[in-house]
Amino acid sequence: MKWRKVPMHDQLFAAMQEHIIALNEQALCKTLDEALSLGVLPADIISRGLSTGLEMVGERFERGEFFLPELMLSGNIMKNAIHKIRPFLISTERKSSGKVLLGTIEGDVHYIGKNIFSAVLEGDGYEVHDLGVDVPPANFLDKARELNPDVIGMSALISIAVSKMAETIALLKDNGIRARVIVGGAALTEKNAKTIGADEFASDAWQGVRIVRRLIER
Secondary structure, three states, X not given: OOOEOOHHHHHHHHHHHHHHHOOOHHHXXXXXXXXXXOOEOHHHHHHHHHHHHHHHHHHHHHOOOOOHHHHHHHHHHHXXXXXXXXXXXXXXXXXXXXXXXXXXXXXXXXXXXXXXXXXXXXXXXXXXXXXXXXXXXXXXXHHHHHHOOOEEXXXXXXXXXXXXXXXXXHHHHHOOOOOEEEEEOOOOOHHXXXXXXXXXXXXXXXXXXXXXXXXXXX
């Protein structure tokens, strides 16, 4: 197929954005099919349609118009949309935006915030590796050595896990892991995040995505 990049497709990008804001996955899939059949460049579909729509969802979340369920659903819709056009992305050799390693620290089994963050990151084009919950420091180190991620994200909702997070960050640095570390969760503030050695603190999933974008310098 011959891909095209022309202004007349702006209305398709606008429709994609509207469908994401409306959390209407069925309508979004229909618009994606139309765009692909017309030869719209897959990279433009992502950057001008999907990612822009997700940014609009994030703006509504920050204004208090959307809440965590909407944020998570929009991330999943984006992830499914990327999966749908992945064969076309491969054919145009699009690379991922970057690699992120995630996990909830040892001693903590909370996962909702981490899963929302993971879904939105994947929807935004990042390669995400999720270690799950109650992850020991050594597991973070082993996986970081294996994957060489750009960013490592850790979450903790209970204060008892913060010391284990500090231990994990120290272990990573002592072993030469150069990935930037971003932390979040109810047990943390920007001040104590710096105290335990983290590079960045995110108060919510959308702020986390913006920080990851900045760290990887998209």
